[in-house]
Amino acid sequence: MTAALRQRTRGRWRDLGAGLAALMALWAWAGAVGIAGGGIDFGPVITSRLPWQSTWLAACALAAGVAVPMSAAALLGVRRSPAAPPALMTAGLLLVGWIAAQLVFIRTFSWLQPVCAGYGLVLTLIAARTRRHDSTDRERT
Secondary structure (H helix, E strand, O other): OOOOHHHHHHHHHHOOOOOOHHHHHHHHHHHHHHHOOOOOHHHHHHHEEEEHHHHHHHHHHHHHHHHHHHHHHHHHOOOOOOOOHHHHHHHHHHHHHHHHHHHHOOOOOOHHHHHHHHHHHHHHHHHHHHHHHHHHHHHOO
């Protein structure tokens, strides 16, 4: 594979990761605002299972645990930073962890949970592929 083709391939993976991270960041920010503002209502059963029965705390946790890392990964990816692949991997794993924590705390299943967990795993795989391309390029130079 030529150096130019490797560069393009790496760029495509990085762009895909940045785009998917930005999309998840948007969803997470919207969710956090909706939860904090009362637009998303969990109902009394799920709310009673939240720590301190606080939807505001749940919104802050969603922002801190998913929205901020996804936003950072997207921004680093767009800037083509060498820190983008590790940030994307961290954000993907945090998303998977967020879903696991949801299952532990609210003990309720939604079809959206496996979709989001799979999304996090896809981001992690994209980050691993991008890192592999980066390390392969470093070995060749």
